[in-house]
Amino acid sequence: MMTAKLSLHPDRLFPADADTRTVARRLYAEVKDLPIISPHGHTDPSWFAGNESFANPAELLITPDHYVFRMLFSQGVSMESLGVPRADGGPVETDPRAIWRRFAEHYPLFRGTPSRLWHDWVYSEVFGLTERLTPDTADHYYDVMDDKLGQDDFRPRALFERFNIEVITTTESPLDALEHHKTIRESGWKGRVLTAYRPDPVLDPDYEGFRDNLVELGAITGEDALTWEGYLAALQNRREFFAAMGATSTDHGHPTAFTADLAPAEAKALFEKIVSGRFEPADAELFRGQMLTEMARMSVEDGLVMQLHPGSFRNHNGWAFKRFGRDKGADIPTRTDYVRALKPLLDRFGSDPKFSMIVFTLDESVYARELAPLAGHYPALKLGPAWWFHDSPEGMRRFREQTTETAGFYNTVGFNDDTRAFLSIPARHDVARRMDCGFLARLVVEHRLEEDEAHLVARALTYDLVKQAYKL
Amino acid sequence: MMTAKLSLHPDRLFPADADTRTVARRLYAEVKDLPIISPHGHTDPSWFAGNESFANPAELLITPDHYVFRMLFSQGVSMESLGVPRADGGPVETDPRAIWRRFAEHYPLFRGTPSRLWHDWVYSEVFGLTERLTPDTADHYYDVMDDKLGQDDFRPRALFERFNIEVITTTESPLDALEHHKTIRESGWKGRVLTAYRPDPVLDPDYEGFRDNLVELGAITGEDALTWEGYLAALQNRREFFAAMGATSTDHGHPTAFTADLAPAEAKALFEKIVSGRFEPADAELFRGQMLTEMARMSVEDGLVMQLHPGSFRNHNGWAFKRFGRDKGADIPTRTDYVRALKPLLDRFGSDPKFSMIVFTLDESVYARELAPLAGHYPALKLGPAWWFHDSPEGMRRFREQTTETAGFYNTVGFNDDTRAFLSIPARHDVARRMDCGFLARLVVEHRLEEDEAHLVARALTYDLVKQAYKL
Amino acid sequence: MMTAKLSLHPDRLFPADADTRTVARRLYAEVKDLPIISPHGHTDPSWFAGNESFANPAELLITPDHYVFRMLFSQGVSMESLGVPRADGGPVETDPRAIWRRFAEHYPLFRGTPSRLWHDWVYSEVFGLTERLTPDTADHYYDVMDDKLGQDDFRPRALFERFNIEVITTTESPLDALEHHKTIRESGWKGRVLTAYRPDPVLDPDYEGFRDNLVELGAITGEDALTWEGYLAALQNRREFFAAMGATSTDHGHPTAFTADLAPAEAKALFEKIVSGRFEPADAELFRGQMLTEMARMSVEDGLVMQLHPGSFRNHNGWAFKRFGRDKGADIPTRTDYVRALKPLLDRFGSDPKFSMIVFTLDESVYARELAPLAGHYPALKLGPAWWFHDSPEGMRRFREQTTETAGFYNTVGFNDDTRAFLSIPARHDVARRMDCGFLARLVVEHRLEEDEAHLVARALTYDLVKQAYKL
The missing domain is CATH 3.20.20.140 (Metal-dependent hydrolases)
Structure with a gap:
């Protein structure tokens, strides 16, 4: 590994x-x-307003961020496989962990880009992760982040103050x-x-x-x-x-x-x-x-x-x-x-x-x-x-x-x-x-x-x- | 000198x-x-295909290369004097050594340009020349290159392999x-x-x-x-x-x-x-x-x-x-x-x-x-x-x-x-x-x-x- | 101070x-x-031709120089207050010292610009000033420059030769x-x-x-x-x-x-x-x-x-x-x-x-x-x-x-x-x-x-x- x-x-x-x-x-x-x-x-x-917890790592960090999925799309990864909703309501990937793994697999695409700097900062400073994101660490990342997102000090207002x-x-x-x-x-x-x-x-x-x-x-x-x-x-x-x-x-x-x-x-x-x-x-x-x-x-x-x-x-x-x-x-x-x-x-x-x-x-x-x-x-x-x-x-x-x-x-x-x-x-x-x-x-x-x-x-x-x- | x-x-x-x-x-x-x-x-x-020897230094390095003759032309050197053929078949310089000398005389024009880097590499690495190209070394350059171009290991296929x-x-x-x-x-x-x-x-x-x-x-x-x-x-x-x-x-x-x-x-x-x-x-x-x-x-x-x-x-x-x-x-x-x-x-x-x-x-x-x-x-x-x-x-x-x-x-x-x-x-x-x-x-x-x-x-x-x- | x-x-x-x-x-x-x-x-x-002395620091360095007054104007300083003449002949600032003070007050606007480099050179090398231009040193600047501009070796021909x-x-x-x-x-x-x-x-x-x-x-x-x-x-x-x-x-x-x-x-x-x-x-x-x-x-x-x-x-x-x-x-x-x-x-x-x-x-x-x-x-x-x-x-x-x-x-x-x-x-x-x-x-x-x-x-x-x- x-x-x-x-x-x-x-x-x-x-x-x-x-x-x-x-x-x-x-x-x-x-x-x-x-x-x-x-x-x-x-x-x-x-x-x-609601201060609800964020849903999961993929829904927070991947699916809504066109900076992220545009790069994967440009290299042949379908938007469907990243959970991006289709206009006709057709089927797309719904498993956030599968989306996260797909992202992790393609993380090298972001070398030299600001997305890489921003993401690494989030992993390190917000979630306290200490190993680089790779296919091998993808599940560990998902588990740590998913767990923390459920905690009160990762709700929007708490992060607003912490930031x-x-x-x-x-x-x-x-x-x-x-x-x-x-x-x-x-x-x-x-x-x-x-x-x-x-x-x-x-x-x-x-x-x-x-x-x-x-x-x-x-x-x-x-x-x-x-x-x-x-x-x-x-x-x-x-x-x-x-x-x-x-x-x-x-x-x-x-x-x-x-x-x-x-x-x-x-x-x-x-x-x-x-x-x-x-x-x-x-x-x-x-x-x-x-x-x-x-x-x-x-x-x-x-x-x-x-x-x-x-x-x-x-x-x-x-x-x-x-x-x-x-x-x-x-x-x-x-x-x-x-x-x-x-x-x-x-x-x-x-x-x-x-x-x-x-x-x-x-x-x-x-x-x-x-x-x-x-x-x-x-x-x-x-x-x-x-x-x-x-x-x-x-x-x-x-x-x-x-x-x-x-x-x-x-x-x-x-x-x-x-x-x-x-x-x-x-x-x-x-x-x-x-x-x-x-x-x-x-x-x-x-x-x-x-x-x-x-x-x-x-x-x-x-x-x-x-x-x-x-x-x- | x-x-x-x-x-x-x-x-x-x-x-x-x-x-x-x-x-x-x-x-x-x-x-x-x-x-x-x-x-x-x-x-x-x-x-x-033919693997024939290249003709001479001027015909190989100067006359066909518009990167080279455009710069000399921009400073008042006529294309005729560099052997560039005229559309009407009118007379142009035919002595390759004269063309080479003319180029050498104007070599300072290429200071700061990539042509200078490429040429110096060719002189040094392909032909083994050890002095800078100047009017004084122009004939030495010509003689060394002309001689080597006649050798078998300077034919196109040999160079292809060497490169x-x-x-x-x-x-x-x-x-x-x-x-x-x-x-x-x-x-x-x-x-x-x-x-x-x-x-x-x-x-x-x-x-x-x-x-x-x-x-x-x-x-x-x-x-x-x-x-x-x-x-x-x-x-x-x-x-x-x-x-x-x-x-x-x-x-x-x-x-x-x-x-x-x-x-x-x-x-x-x-x-x-x-x-x-x-x-x-x-x-x-x-x-x-x-x-x-x-x-x-x-x-x-x-x-x-x-x-x-x-x-x-x-x-x-x-x-x-x-x-x-x-x-x-x-x-x-x-x-x-x-x-x-x-x-x-x-x-x-x-x-x-x-x-x-x-x-x-x-x-x-x-x-x-x-x-x-x-x-x-x-x-x-x-x-x-x-x-x-x-x-x-x-x-x-x-x-x-x-x-x-x-x-x-x-x-x-x-x-x-x-x-x-x-x-x-x-x-x-x-x-x-x-x-x-x-x-x-x-x-x-x-x-x-x-x-x-x-x-x-x-x-x-x-x-x-x-x-x-x-x-x- | x-x-x-x-x-x-x-x-x-x-x-x-x-x-x-x-x-x-x-x-x-x-x-x-x-x-x-x-x-x-x-x-x-x-x-x-005439070799007359320059009038005063403001008339020499501020009012005619659109590099200078454009920057002040862009930050809300009126051109009138810098002595720039109006087309209708309406009133504008006529006191060169007041104009100079206004300029000095806004001198920080020029940080990072060539105007700052040019002006500092003039102050130091032409007029021998040794403190930075600030509102506090504005009057000292004005006095020194105004005085020197009246001297023969600050007339146009003398400066031409000195330069x-x-x-x-x-x-x-x-x-x-x-x-x-x-x-x-x-x-x-x-x-x-x-x-x-x-x-x-x-x-x-x-x-x-x-x-x-x-x-x-x-x-x-x-x-x-x-x-x-x-x-x-x-x-x-x-x-x-x-x-x-x-x-x-x-x-x-x-x-x-x-x-x-x-x-x-x-x-x-x-x-x-x-x-x-x-x-x-x-x-x-x-x-x-x-x-x-x-x-x-x-x-x-x-x-x-x-x-x-x-x-x-x-x-x-x-x-x-x-x-x-x-x-x-x-x-x-x-x-x-x-x-x-x-x-x-x-x-x-x-x-x-x-x-x-x-x-x-x-x-x-x-x-x-x-x-x-x-x-x-x-x-x-x-x-x-x-x-x-x-x-x-x-x-x-x-x-x-x-x-x-x-x-x-x-x-x-x-x-x-x-x-x-x-x-x-x-x-x-x-x-x-x-x-x-x-x-x-x-x-x-x-x-x-x-x-x-x-x-x-x-x-x-x-x-x-x-x-x-x-x-x-």
Whole structure:
């Protein structure tokens, strides 16, 4: 039986050079224990509302995580064999232990990937496992984790506290009643779980059920959301509700960064065309662009910070979409323009001191060319961290190397984990802290920044900037 | 007379950091002597069929190598003076020693380029030269190399064996009778030289002589290749012939990665328009795209691995094209989209376990944004290595840094030399091995990968993955 | 009172690795004292003509420098409070000491940026300041600098000599009479200040006052510049005048790299359409493209080196443009194509030994993909250095890493500071020298280049190549 030690080296992710590493250690020592601020993510608020135990290792760590099953699928492992539900309800693997063994067998595929770093952290730090995950240790892993998940100190609230999370934000549609958030607030538990307003289902004419969503939005708010005025009033109404429930931000997941600033009569006419259902793709894009500017306008009024995440081609694999439905690891980044796309919105609100907008990208070629120059000029614009596929050591390094010289550190907003994989949240923040300290250490050793200043920047990147940017 | 020592340092290309270098050395020690698998290249099969001596140093190393003469041309050295034949048959330099001296005089231009690394390796390891190439040593170089090229152990087969090549693949048109490959097979020589099926001349309506090529294709196969059904049958017929001759792959050098999946009647109508000669550029592009999907369909049936090399703007220099013809170092990479381009083909075959496709790029901005996410999802898709201009130390480093975190190592396929410069093939593979070991060493020293695993990965990148991917 | 030492470390910007740093030091030692060649920039020739003292620290270092005030503006500091003049003449801060204090208060924003490196160099090396700039030291800074600026050895000519500038080039419109350059030439001062011919105001139909500029051009030259023939003659006439005044280059700041090569009758018809004022944006773009080719043609005749700087979206912030006018730090780079764009011009002149063209980019994704392959082939084409936002340590590193392997060192042209910030010119050249030596040192330590050759290359990058490329 082959076993190997699972160990998280205290110097992991620090630069190899000895002097640089020494500085990185000093910088990291002062930020590693700062509380986690997680201002943007996809954990399920019902976990914290109900505080039920997680079901089993496979259901917690494998089946819902498209980072994980996409890699196995790419190497010929069927999604059915990993328990991913089929759209037609056809049979899939239901034995969590069998799923876990299949994952363990293919764990070498993750060599060199951030998933490997996150998982090893969870195994070691959350579950106390000490041997590497292999086919031989798979059952031992399963037994230990399954047992612990049944214990009280592995319930969601206990982990939240153990992880030293100061605040975490989930993401909900305006159609959501925020019942779980209400439950959390009324429970007396001191954990701070906020919502964010994600109106894609009622802003994007191409969203499944868009028109029905508008009808529902009208019903919830008492507005006639099939008229332009009623629609805007309903959106604003729900923003107010979300804000009252603690939200400090909105989030927008558009295919592009395109914005528009139409005259009121044109915007109204466009809305009517959209609602009629007789529109072209270009109308839908124009409407999404106009609505971003409307959202910016409302942000100026209600103070919610606006996040824009463009550039993902959703559900690229037509075969898999038909067989398994949305969100099965086939979202692929596309080339994204920001300069022309954002101009209408920025012309109107980009210099307004009451507006704050955080922009993300999946297209790294825009870091130095577009986003850093834009953020280094517009008062309202800040850069979100390396995102999604780029939420990785090399991705974070490229983000700092390509944005800092033009935008500085202070036009960035700290780290977002953007994840539903709750157990790995501390690991993800730890990767960001280590990579930022490594980057700063290089600046110090190359005499581009004094070490006393690097300590201030490290703290800002870890804690201060995210609180300021998200008004937390 | 100025001379300087020519030496290949045993640590060349390894990272500067001492600890990282130590790990790189250990990793490299276990892969440096593995046989060379060269699954994609442009050596001339007649060399191995006839096993004649190479003519002289200039004809072997300078005149046919556009990597070399493009650099001299860019600095004002005329192609005529390097013996490059003119399209009009006009006079060019014919004295190989004069060409060699001219090259030697300009050898400093190659400082910092991979050509310099490859050439120095050839001089040192193949010819045993010990002084650096300068104008002063040019004649000595010429004399030594010219003399050795006349010896039996410098003939193609002897070098093949000395280079420890396990298998090498050449590239031929479906119109090629593969006579040289037949000769090799029948000769009793144990060297494994395979062909690959490269149908651009009969798939690309913009290829010179396209319609004549179809007529010839029909004549070879006994099909009426001017009808859609006969054309497809003829293509399939030649695939079968190539496979029977040992081919395991096809290769497609399209201007873009565009694919299409037309209904059969539309595809037939398009073919008829193309054959009529009355078509627009958009028709040609649509036809190329449709034919990639047809090729994928045939790959599912016959098991040939499909390679796609898009994104080169061929023969960019109109003046030089007129004066010297094709392939004179003026092919320039262009921005290339893969996400929308490949969707029709991938929707149909990307999840088919019987299909295997290897994609290359000249546009590095797609590594992290498009290709790694696609390869990290689709079972059929693998990433070809850093290619052409990017087949260089920095290019290889960027490839690993930008693809590994999303696609992992196991969705890549080892190294391709893609060259006609036979003597430099071991040097090229050696650069890849060194760069991969250096990259892995950094992961080890940064505690992102355990060293025992790095050894397995190093071997996979050098040998295992290429054999699997190309079914060799 | 908090103070910290301001120190410029002798090893600043060198790689952290000890061996590499040792080599970098040796390379740098031989180039650090070479004279400065500044072949492209925006210093004001009136400084050297009149040799008046600079007014005060704020007017010299803050108010005119959009690198500086863009960063403060991006963090909510109003341009008015920094003394930036309003378009409507409205009130702005006029107290230079107040402006200086405001800048000092926000100096931490520049951590990690090149502005910080340049400013610290100026404070330390030009003014002899020894404490770091903070709100507490702001007044001391102001007093010391204000005092020194009044001294004779801080006048422009004295600084020029102290900075060891061998030649500096300013940039003027063909409408400029070059009076200051005449004054300098006639003054007997030995400082070499040249002009460069920048015809954007008379080549770009979208330039403010384009038609009036043509009328003025006609008046200056005695040609009828509202006819095609007269226009070309007038442009040529002014080129001759500039050349006679010492210019060796032209400079073109187009929105794209698009070029055209129309038949003479088409070009004439296009000009007439443009002059009529009744043209579409596509006509303007076509005209700019045609005029680049006309400029290339004239360069072949008169030998002026042609520089092309495309890809900036000027005055992106509509609100700020209205309030403050042009050039207020809102120029944003855009994605730029070179391959198709330059083909018409290169087909005609790219292989002409009498033509020389230097191309810059704000889109780093083209370095390896487009510019290095083009420069590594066309005899006429050279690569300008990392430019504008990329004129920074990381930007310079990426430039070398992404261009060297394909274009070599000798198709690049040394460093341009491209600045109006006179006092920081030595700092900018020093950054380039250090970064180039660091890059070369890595090649040496990785055994990719011999150290004796690296010394030759370091000198070429610092001094020889720029003199050759700009015919200085």
